Amino acid sequence: xxxxxxxxxxxxxxxxxxxxxxxxxxxxxxxxxxxxxxxxxxxxxxxxxxxxxxxxxxxxxxxxxxxxxxxxxxxxxxxxxxxxxxxxxxxxxxxxxxxxxxxxxxxxxxxxxxxxxxxxxxxxxxxxxxxxxxxxxxxxxxxxxxxxxxxxxxxxxxxxxxxxxxxxxxxxxxxxxxxxxxxxxxxxxxxxxxxxxxxxxxxxxxxxxxxxxxxxxxxxxxxxxxxxxxxxxxxxxxxxxxxxxxxxxxxxxxxxxxxxxxxxxxxxxxxxxxxxxxxxxxxxxxxxxxxxxxxxxxxxxxxxxxxxxxxxxxxxxxxxxxxxxxxxxxxxxxxxxxxxxxxxxxxxxxxxxxxxxxxxxxxxxxxxxxxxxxxxxxxxxxxxxxxxxxxxxxxxxxxxxxxxxxxxxxxxxxxxxxxxxxxxxxxxxxxxxxxxxxxxxxxxxxxxxxxxxxxxxxxxxxxxxxxxxxxxxxxxxxxxxxxxxxxxxxxxxxxxxxxxxx
Ligand code: ZN
Numbered sequence: 001x002x003x004x005x006x007x008x009x010x011x012x013x014x015x016x017x018x019x020x021x022x023x024x025x026x027x028x029x030x031x032x033x034x035x036x037x038x039x040x041x042x043x044x045x046x047x048x049x050x051x052x053x054x055x056x057x058x059x060x061x062x063x064x065x066x067x068x069x070x071x072x073x074x075x076x077x078x079x080x081x082x083x084x085x086x087x088x089x090x091x092x093x094x095x096x097x098x099x100x101x102x103x104x105x106x107x108x109x110x111x112x113x114x115x116x117x118x119x120x121x122x123x124x125x126x127x128x129x130x131x132x133x134x135x136x137x138x139x140x141x142x143x144x145x146x147x148x149x150x151x152x153x154x155x156x157x158x159x160x161x162x163x164x165x166x167x168x169x170x171x172x173x174x175x176x177x178x179x180x181x182x183x184x185x186x187x188x189x190x191x192x193x194x195x196x197x198x199x200x201x202x203x204x205x206x207x208x209x210x211x212x213x214x215x216x217x218x219x220x221x222x223x224x225x226x227x228x229x230x231x232x233x234x235x236x237x238x239x240x241x242x243x244x245x246x247x248x249x250x251x252x253x254x255x256x257x258x259x260x261x262x263x264x265x266x267x268x269x270x271x272x273x274x275x276x277x278x279x280x281x282x283x284x285x286x287x288x289x290x291x292x293x294x295x296x297x298x299x300x301x302x303x304x305x306x307x308x309x310x311x312x313x314x315x316x317x318x319x320x321x322x323x324x325x326x327x328x329x330x331x332x333x334x335x336x337x338x339x340x341x342x343x344x345x346x347x348x349x350x351x352x353x354x355x356x357x358x359x360x361x362x363x364x365x366x367x368x369x370x371x372x373x374x375x376x377x378x379x380x381x382x383x384x385x386x387x388x389x390x391x392x393x394x395x396x397x398x399x400x401x402x403x404x405x406x407x408x409x410x411x412x413x414x415x416x417x418x419x420x421x422x423x424x425x426x427x428x429x430x431x432x433x434x435x436x437x438x439x440x441x442x443x444x445x446x447x448x449x450x451x452x453x454x455x456x457x458x459x460x461x462x463x464x465x466x467x468x469x470x471x472x473x474x475x476x477x478x479x480x481x482x483x484x485x486x487x488x489x490x491x492x493x494x495x496x497x498x499x500x501x502x
Contacts, residue, residue, distance in 0.1 A: 004067035005081060009283060011064060012088065015055050016282045020240040022048045027238040027246050031230045057096050065092060080285065083467045088284050090163065097146050106139050110411050117410035126399040129410070130377050136412050137370055137377070144371075154368050157415030161291045162422060164469040167368065170418045173425060173484040174361045180488055181358055182391055184495060188342045188354065189393065193500035197257075197341040199334060202326035206251045212322040213249060213263040216315065220301060221454040222247070222267050223274055235262040237269035237298075242281050245273045256323070257339065261302055268301030269294060271454060275462025290470040291416070293461065295423020296430060303353055303424075304431045304490070305453070310446040312336035340498055344392040346401045353424075354491055358391045360421035363406070367414050426474060428487025430461070433478040 022045060029041050055061070065088055072081050113132040120129035144156035154167035214229060222245075232248035239245045247266040252258040272288060280286035288294045305311050316332035327335070342352045348359040366383065369375035375383060384403040389395040396402030408416055434456055435441055444452060460477040474482050495501070 002068070002071050002081070004064050004071055005085075008061070008064035008068045008088070009084075011055070011061060012284050013282045015052055016284070016286070018048060018052050018055075020282075022052065023238050024240050027240075030232045030234070030236065031248060053095070056092070061092065062096075065089060080280075080467065084283060084285050087466055091284075094147060094160070097148065098143060099146065102139070102142060102146065106143065106412060109135060109139055113410045113412070114407070117404070117407065121400050121404040124398045124400045124404070126381050126404060129404065130380075133380075133409060134377050136409065137414075140412055140414050141371060152368075153371050154415060157371075158418065159415075161416055161419050162470060163290055164471050165290075165292070165418075165422070169482075170364060170422070171368075173482070174357075174364065174421070177357065177484045177488045178361055178391075180492065181354065184354055184492060185342070185344055185358070185392065187501050188495060188499050189344070191499040191501060193498075195337045195341045195498065196334075197338040199327065199330050200257045200338050201255050202323075204253055204256045204323055204326055206253050208322045209251050209253075209256070209259045212318060213259055215318070216260075217247065217263055217267040217270075219448060220264070220267050220271065220450050222270050226274055227270055229263070229266075235266055237266045237273070239270075239273035242274055242276050242278065242286070245270045256319070256326070260319075261306065261339070264306040265298045265302040268298035271301070271457070272297040272462050275454075275458045276465040277463040280465045280467075285465040285467050287466055289461075289464070289466045289468065289473050291419035292422030292426060293470050293473060295420055296426035297423075297457065297461070299423050299427040300430060300457075304427055305445060305450075307336075307339050307353065308442070308445060309333075309336050310442045312339065313446050314448045337498060340494070342495060342499070344394050346388070346394065346396045347405055354495060355392065357421045357424055360417050362387050362391060363408075363417040364421075367409070367417065371414065422482075425482065425484050425487045426470075428490045429474065429478050429480070429483060429485075430457075431490065432486040433460075 025041060025045055025048070029038075029045075033041060065085070069085055069089070072079075072085060075082050109132075113136050116132040117129055120126065140157065141153065144153045147156040147159070149155040149159075152167040158165055158167060158170070214224075217229065218224060226243045227245035227247065229247040229249060231250060233250065235248045235250050237245065237247050247263070247270050249259050249262045249266065272294060276286055276288075306315075312335050313332045316327075316330075316335045319335070320327040320330070340352070342354045344355050345351055348356070348363075351359050362384070365387070366375060366380065370377065370380070381399050381403050385395045388402065408414070434453065438444075438452060438456065441453065444450070461473065464473060468476065471482060474480075
């Protein structure tokens with residue numbers, strides 16, 4: 001009965017495996033590859049990408065997909081088969097709506113624009129980058145028109161990273177929390193109980209950092225028999241199947257916060273990848289639901305767990321034993337306060353929990369306005385600086401530390417930024433549901449017991465892979481549509497306590 005579905009799955013499994021090989025090449029490039037191999041590696045990756053694309057958009061895929069859809073026409077709409085075909089159909093339609101010449105024009109311009117951006121950023125030369133950005137926006141608008149959308153041109157782009165999410169949803173959630181965040185940041189800046197984070201900036205021998213971070217990742221439940229941790233300049237997590245998940249971190253011998261929280265963050269990503277149900281491997285359902293859902297897992301372990309008072313009470317004695325010179329005379333409460341320092345900064349990647357979302361909102365607003373033409377590229381730096389001043393109370397002295405800081409726009413990754421903030425919002429909503437269902441969760445965290453928490457995430461999020469689009473997955477897991485309410489409540493309660501706010 002389902003002969004075509006089986007043949008389709010066989011074809012997709014091959015494509016998926018090639019994609020995993022491509023991931024492996026990317027991981028190697030950022031960890032161990034010698035610099036001189038960059039050009040050859042570029043060729044390897046491009047050859048694989050072409051092969052994967054050609055196999056996927058081939059007429060045989062289309063024929064098997066249509067035939068399998070017909071075979072499963074009367075099946076349970078919630079069955080894996082029907083959901084899998086919906087995911088394949090979505091990807092197939094997106095991939096084939098773009099004309100080949102537009103795709104190659106975009107990838108050509110990406111390479112050029114990236115180099116122009118690197119130079120412009122080094123030399124603080126926004127004017128030198130502006131024509132490249134204009135062209136990228138133009139190509140992006142053409143791409144969005146080919147992909148199609150109903151309400152807002154941004155919908156077509158956001159959909160690539162966050163299926164079923166719309167510009168209006170994101171705008172509404174951000175509008176709900178922006179005034180409260182701006183006020184919280186101002187209140188914290190005026191607090192009479194400032195946080196002293198100097199204990200994190202002492203001598204922390206790298207070997208001891210390596211040992212303790214591996215230990216903490218294992219304690220969360222990361223399976224080192226199906227993964228490992230290496231070093232990379234910009235930490236990330238990569239998966240070549242649920243049985244081979246690679247974490248990376250970065251060690252700074254004079255700052256503990258870097259490796260510690262990069263590890264907890266990437267471990268959250270890694271636990272998700274390891275937890276996708278085995279029978280989805282290597283099917284089209286065997287990957288994450290979206291970037292936002294992925295980020296919700298990293299943020300949950302890094303922040304909701306890792307920056308909680310309970311977790312600090314658990315981890316601090318271990319850290320104290322690993323770094324007696326740096327932490328010998330400190331307390332877990334001092335450590336808790338230090339890892340929760342809030343300080344408006346110009347740079348997104350250095351931002352704390354409270355200010356991070358505002359960095360994203362700024363970028364989201366600006367990219368929407370650039371796309372629709374409401375904001376001209378030449379006015380971008382001035383607008384950027386004015387809004388930094390309004391939201392954070394600080395403004396960059398140069399475009400290098402302002403509008404030129406992120407690589408995303410130069411590479412045409414427009415519609416990507418909101419997924420970082422969505423990850424935070426989703427993590428807050430999941431945590432709210434977890435606390436309601438597991439009233440002793442704090443005591444478990446304090447005792448270093450994470451098995452029940454991981455089991456909840458496995459059962460409600462991880463195992464489904466991409467069977468459900470994000471909105472449906474979140475509703476199933478929490479009983480509510482996505483809302484920014486719980487994340488905002490979490491932030492205001494926690495930081496009112498730390499900073500002694502009325
Ligand atoms: Zn992440």
